[in-house]
Amino acid sequence: MIDEWLLEKDSYIPKGEKNSYIEKSIFSMVKTVSIIRENKIKEGIIYHINPLLKVVISILNLIFIAITRSFIYVGIFDIYLLSALLMMDKRDRIRIIKMSLIFPIITFIALIPAILMGNIYNSLLILQKVLSTIVLMSILSHTTRWSDINKALKLMFIPDIIIWIMDITIKYIVLLAEYSIDLLFALKLRSVGSSKDKNKFISSIVGNVFLKSYKMSEEMSSAMECRGFVGEYSISKNLTFKKYDYIYVIINLGMFLLFAIKFV
Amino acid sequence: MIRLEDVSFKYKNKVALNKIDINIEEGESIAIIGPNGSGKSTLLKLLNGIIFASQGKYFFDETEISEETIKDNKFSKSFHKKIGFVFQNSDTQLFCSTVFEEIAFGPIQMGLSNEDIEKRVSSCLRMLNIEKVKDEHPYNLSGGEKKRVAIASVLALNPEVLVLDEPMNGIDPKGKKFLKELLIMLNKSGKTIICATHDFEYVEGIFKRGIVFSENHNIIRDDRYENIIKDKQFLEEHNII
Amino acid sequence: MAIFVFKEFGGVKMHIPDNYLSPSTCATFGVAMVPVWRRAIIKIKQEVTRQKMPLLGVCAAFSFLVMMFNIPLPGGTTGHAVGAALAAILLGPYCAVISVTIALTVQALFFGDGGVLALAVNCFNMAFIMPFTAHYVFNFIKSFIKNKKGEHIGVFIAGYVSLNIAALFTAIEFGIQPILFKDGAGLPIYSPYGLAIAIPAMMIPHLLVAGVLEGIITTGVYSYVKKLTPEIIYKESKNRIKPLYFLIGILVLATPLGLLATGTAWGEWGAEEVQELVGFIPNGMKNGFNFSAPMPDYGLEGLKEYFAYILSALVGITVIFLIIKLWGKVSYKNSQKVQND
Numbered sequence: 104m105i106d107e108w109l110l111e112k113d114s115y116i117p118k119g120e121k122n123s124y125i126e127k128s129i130f131s132m133v134k135t136v137s138i139i140r141e142n143k144i145k146e147g148i149i150y151h152i153n154p155l156l157k158v159v160i161s162i163l164n165l166i167f168i169a170i171t172r173s174f175i176y177v178g179i180f181d182i183y184l185l186s187a188l189l190m191m192d193k194r195d196r197i198r199i200i201k202m203s204l205i206f207p208i209i210t211f212i213a214l215i216p217a218i219l220m221g222n223i224y225n226s227l228l229i230l231q232k233v234l235s236t237i238v239l240m241s242i243l244s245h246t247t248r249w250s251d252i253n254k255a256l257k258l259m260f261i262p263d264i265i266i267w268i269m270d271i272t273i274k275y276i277v278l279l280a281e282y283s284i285d286l287l288f289a290l291k292l293r294s295v296g297s298s299k300d301k302n303k304f305i306s307s308i309v310g311n312v313f314l315k316s317y318k319m320s321e322e323m324s325s326a327m328e329c330r331g332f333v334g335e336y337s338i339s340k341n342l343t344f345k346k347y348d349y350i351y352v353i354i355n356l357g358m359f360l361l362f363a364i365k366f367v
Numbered sequence: 368m369i370r371l372e373d374v375s376f377k378y379k380n381k382v383a384l385n386k387i388d389i390n391i392e393e394g395e396s397i398a399i400i401g402p403n404g405s406g407k408s409t410l411l412k413l414l415n416g417i418i419f420a421s422q423g424k425y426f427f428d429e430t431e432i433s434e435e436t437i438k439d440n441k442f443s444k445s446f447h448k449k450i451g452f453v454f455q456n457s458d459t460q461l462f463c464s465t466v467f468e469e470i471a472f473g474p475i476q477m478g479l480s481n482e483d484i485e486k487r488v489s490s491c492l493r494m495l496n497i498e499k500v501k502d503e504h505p506y507n508l509s510g511g512e513k514k515r516v517a518i519a520s521v522l523a524l525n526p527e528v529l530v531l532d533e534p535m536n537g538i539d540p541k542g543k544k545f546l547k548e549l550l551i552m553l554n555k556s557g558k559t560i561i562c563a564t565h566d567f568e569y570v571e572g573i574f575k576r577g578i579v580f581s582e583n584h585n586i587i588r589d590d591r592y593e594n595i596i597k598d599k600q601f602l603e604e605h606n607i608i
Numbered sequence: 609m610a611i612f613v614f615k616e617f618g619g620v621k622m623h624i625p626d627n628y629l630s631p632s633t634c635a636t637f638g639v640a641m642v643p644v645w646r647r648a649i650i651k652i653k654q655e656v657t658r659q660k661m662p663l664l665g666v667c668a669a670f671s672f673l674v675m676m677f678n679i680p681l682p683g684g685t686t687g688h689a690v691g692a693a694l695a696a697i698l699l700g701p702y703c704a705v706i707s708v709t710i711a712l713t714v715q716a717l718f719f720g721d722g723g724v725l726a727l728a729v730n731c732f733n734m735a736f737i738m739p740f741t742a743h744y745v746f747n748f749i750k751s752f753i754k755n756k757k758g759e760h761i762g763v764f765i766a767g768y769v770s771l772n773i774a775a776l777f778t779a780i781e782f783g784i785q786p787i788l789f790k791d792g793a794g795l796p797i798y799s800p801y802g803l804a805i806a807i808p809a810m811m812i813p814h815l816l817v818a819g820v821l822e823g824i825i826t827t828g829v830y831s832y833v834k835k836l837t838p839e840i841i842y843k844e845s846k847n848r849i850k851p852l853y854f855l856i857g858i859l860v861l862a863t864p865l866g867l868l869a870t871g872t873a874w875g876e877w878g879a880e881e882v883q884e885l886v887g888f889i890p891n892g893m894k895n896g897f898n899f900s901a902p903m904p905d906y907g908l909e910g911l912k913e914y915f916a917y918i919l920s921a922l923v924g925i926t927v928i929f930l931i932i933k934l935w936g937k938v939s940y941k942n943s944q945k946v947q948n949d
Contacts, residue, residue: 140507143503143504144502249464250464250504270463271462274462274504274505274506278458278506319458322454322456322459323459323460323462325417325454326452326459326462327462328417328443328447329416329447329451329452329521330447330472330473330476330520330521330524331443331447331448331473331477331524332472332476
C-alpha cells in the first residue's frame, strides 16, 4: 500500500531563503487580536467614566489641540494626560508609553529638514501635538470598550445600522484574523524550501479569507433572521452620570477654558 | 404541528433532500440521524424557514411556510418566535456586542418592557450558568460558553420548538452532561426538541424518536429511538457508526 | 533632505496622521464626503437585500485585514497593500466605499492608526477615489480587450492606477498645507513640505513599488476568487463609460475654484490670531493669499502659482465628478422612465 519513496529518508538541504513575510503577517494579526481581546473594563475610575462623555470630550480636546498655537496649552494638557495615565492599569500604561514613542520619533526625523531650514517653532509644536494626540486617543481606546465608543457615534448622526455594522466588524476582525493565522501557520509549516511564487501563496490566503468572509456573513444573516431581525436595530443611550463623571466634565471644561484663553 | 409533504431540496443541481415526509406533534423529542452530507443540516434549515423546498410543502401549525409567506414581516417574526434554531457554529450565531445584549436581542425585538427583559435575561443567564460572563464580548468566550450563550439567546424567545444542529460538537464532557439535563427538562416542560446529532454517548434519555437519513438524502427509518440505537447492524450498514 | 522625507511620506502607509493637515482641510473633506457616504448607503440599500447587511461588516473586517498582510517583495523585504481596489472589483464600488470607510474608522478610533480628524481625508483618498478609479479603469479596459487576459490586465492596471491616483491626492493634500496655512513669519504651520517635495516623495515609491504590489495582490486574489466562486463577484447592472472625460477636460482648463477659495477664507484665521499676538500682520502673510502678488520670501512665484492651479483643478475635477455622477443618475432614471412609459 505504501510507495517506495516514503520508506526512505531524504537527504534534503534547504536553501537559505527568508520567508519573513509569513512571520510578519502572523505577527500583525496576532497583535491585532490581542489588542481587541484586551479591550475590557478593568479596575479604576477612569475605566468607568461614562463612555459617551469620554468620546465627546476626547474628540473636542483633539480638535482644540489641532487648532491651538500655544505650547503652554499643550504642555498643561500633557500634564492632564499624565495624570490620566497614572490612573490606569500598569500594563495598559506601559503599552501606551511604548506606542506613543514610536510615531513621534518618526515625526521628528521627518521634520528635521524643516527645522534646519528655520521652521523651528512650528515643527516643535507639531511634534508636541502629535505626542499629545497619540496619548489622548490611546487612553480613550484603552479605557473604553469598542462597543461603547461605537455607540457614542450615534451623536454624529450616523445611522444605527452602520453602528451595528461597525460592531460586527470588530467581531469579524477577530474571527477572520484567527482564521488567517491558521492559514498562515499552515503555509509556514509547509515552507520548507524556496519558491518563486510567493505572491501566489499570499494571494490564495487572502482569497480564502475573502471567501470565508462571504460564507460567514451568509450564516450570520440566517442567524439574525431566525431571531426575528428584519432590518431595524435600535441603540439605547446610556445617560446615567455618577459623581466622577461630573468631576471629569469640570476638569475638561477647565481645559477648554485654557484653550480659549490661549487662543485669543 | 410540523408537517412535511413530499419535500425535496436541490441546490445547484445537487439534491440535498429527496422526497421527505415527516409528521411531528407538539412535545416530541426527535433525533435526526445520518452520515455526513445526508441532509440533516439542510432539513433543519428548511424547518426554520432559512431555505425553502424546491418541491413539496412544509406546514407549521397548519400554515404553509414558503418564500412568499415569509416575506410578510409580521408573519415572519411570529414564526421565528415559535421555532428557535441553535446553529452548529456558535461564532456566526452571536452578533451582539455583549452576552447580555445577545440574550436581550430577541425579547427587545418582541417589544417586551425593560423590566420584563431584565427578568427574562437574568433567568436565562441563571439557567445556562453564564451569569459571570454577562458583560463579556461573545468572541472572548470558550466554546462551551459560546454554545450556552447561543442556546440562551434562542431560549429567550420562549419558542415552542427548539431545533439544534449538532449541539454536542466541541463541548467537553461536563458541558455535554449539562446540555443533556437541560434538553430533558425543556422537553418535560412541553417544548418540542428536534436535534441533529452524531453523538450517541451523551444523549441517552433525551430522545424518544429517531429519524434516519441515508446517503441518498431520503428517510430510511422513522422509529422509536431505542429501537434504532440497539440495531447495530442497521447503523453500520448505513455508515452511522 | 529628500531622503528623510522619502522615508516619512513615501512610507508604505498612505494613512495621513493628525496634526499634519489643518483642521479646515479636514473639515472641508468631511463635508465633501458626506454626500458620497449618503449616496453609497442609499445605493447599497437598493442593491443589497437586508439579508446581506452582515456582508458589509464582514467586508469591512476583510478590508481591515488586507492592510495587515505582509506581501513579499524581491530582495526579502515586505510591503502592504490597501485593498480598496480589490474591494471595489469584488464587491462593487459602493460597498467598497462603506467597507473601507469602516475599516479606516476602526483603525483610527480603536487602534490609533491614522488620524481621527484626518479620517475624512483618508476616506476621501482610500474609500472614495481609490475604489471608484479602480472600478472605472477595470471596466474601461475590460470593454476594450474582451478576453480573459484583458480581464486580468484590467485588474492589475486598476489596482496600480487607483493606488497611484490616491497617492497623488494624498501628496497634494500634504503639499498645499504650506501654501495655504502659514504663521506670522510666513512659515508653514502644518505639514511643512510643499508640493514640489510632497508629490515626488509620495509618487516615486508608489509608482515604482507600492502600485505594482497593489496590482499584483489585486490580480492574485481576484483570479483566485474567480476560479472558485465566480458568481460572488460584483457585476454592475448598467455599464456606462460616461463621456464626462471630455467635459472634465474642458472644465479643468476653465475653472480654478473650490478649496483655494475656502482655504483663503480659513487661512485668515492665522492672520487674525497672529495680529493679536504680534500686533500687526506681517507683509509676507498679507500677500500670502493673493496669488497674483509676488512672494518675496520664497522666490518661487511662478512655480507656486502653477501648483496651486493644478491643485484647484484637481479639486475641481472631484467636485464636478460628483455633480455629474449625481446628474447622470437622475437623467438615467428619467430615460428609464421614458423607456417604460
